[in-house]
Amino acid sequence: MVPSQIEREILIEAPIDVVWRVVTEPDQIKQWFSDEAELDLRVGGEGRLTFNARTSFRVLVEAVEPPRRFAFRWAHPEGAGADPENSMLVEFTLRAEAGNTRLRVVESGFDTIDWTEERKEKYAEDHSNGWQFYLGRLRDSAPEAKGAAQE
Amino acid sequence: MSPSAVSEEVLLEAVADTSRRRVLDLLLAHGEITPTALAAELPFSRQAVTKHLAVLDRAGLVESTRQGREVRYSVHPEHLDIAVRAMARVAARWDARLGAIKRMAESSADAQKKRARRPSVS
Numbered sequence: 001m002v003p004s005q006i007e008r009e010i011l012i013e014a015p016i017d018v019v020w021r022v023v024t025e026p027d028q029i030k031q032w033f034s035d036e037a038e039l040d041l042r043v044g045g046e047g048r049l050t051f052n053a054r055t056s057f058r059v060l061v062e063a064v065e066p067p068r069r070f071a072f073r074w075a076h077p078e079g080a081g082a083d084p085e086n087s088m089l090v091e092f093t094l095r096a097e098a099g100n101t102r103l104r105v106v107e108s109g110f111d112t113i114d115w116t117e118e119r120k121e122k123y124a125e126d127h128s129n130g131w132q133f134y135l136g137r138l139r140d141s142a143p144e145a146k147g148a149a150q151e
Numbered sequence: 152m153s154p155s156a157v158s159e160e161v162l163l164e165a166v167a168d169t170s171r172r173r174v175l176d177l178l179l180a181h182g183e184i185t186p187t188a189l190a191a192e193l194p195f196s197r198q199a200v201t202k203h204l205a206v207l208d209r210a211g212l213v214e215s216t217r218q219g220r221e222v223r224y225s226v227h228p229e230h231l232d233i234a235v236r237a238m239a240r241v242a243a244r245w246d247a248r249l250g251a252i253k254r255m256a257e258s259s260a261d262a263q264k265k266r267a268r269r270p271s272v273s
Contacts (some may be wrong), residue, residue, distance in 0.1 A: 007243050010249040014260035022256045032251035103252065105245055 009104035016094050019101040020067035023092050068094050163212035171203045182223045
């Protein structure tokens, strides 16, 4: 009843290969997601998403299965590896439907993330937005709440 | 506590935890229930239940009433509604991103079709 992860999907009238490029190429990511995007598109590859001059988040690629699946962890602290306890997982799934593409995104991990007081403080030092960032990420985990979309 | 007295951040933090969501779900299902009865339906201790209730209480998501030695908890529906809506509002961000991907992919696909229809233009 109380939601835990965000799941959204959309039908796109374009071939799956075209959608795959929009979702995974840094030059295109910059047009729908972050202001700046660096990405080493292979499993274990690292990247960085920058949302304004001051706020940037590390990315670790978890899955690259063109043109069907792309997953990455993000928001883990500087200097640490990404794991379920310190990062969120974003998974894109693409499915061809008669020449069109069904694109689905699931963002999860908000409930497994383990933020110790120490880490919160470290995070506040690492990022100018500090703890506010984590809360902002929480908000991104929004649910599919009935009738609540028309704010 | 009025809804405006609780920040959106506190509400979101309170509902972002799986265990607390299970507590909330049970509270919603039962209407009013004691921590002991809650713990009987959950795989964690009464102490853990009490901690989760305290977090939910600070966020204004639950109300408690004392009857003799018993404290019974129930959901504060107004505050829960605010929390759910706050999350939904930002969920709209993913919709916006998917919408942008759709526009980009479809205009790119259109351009490819036009090129395909006019093979003489290189």
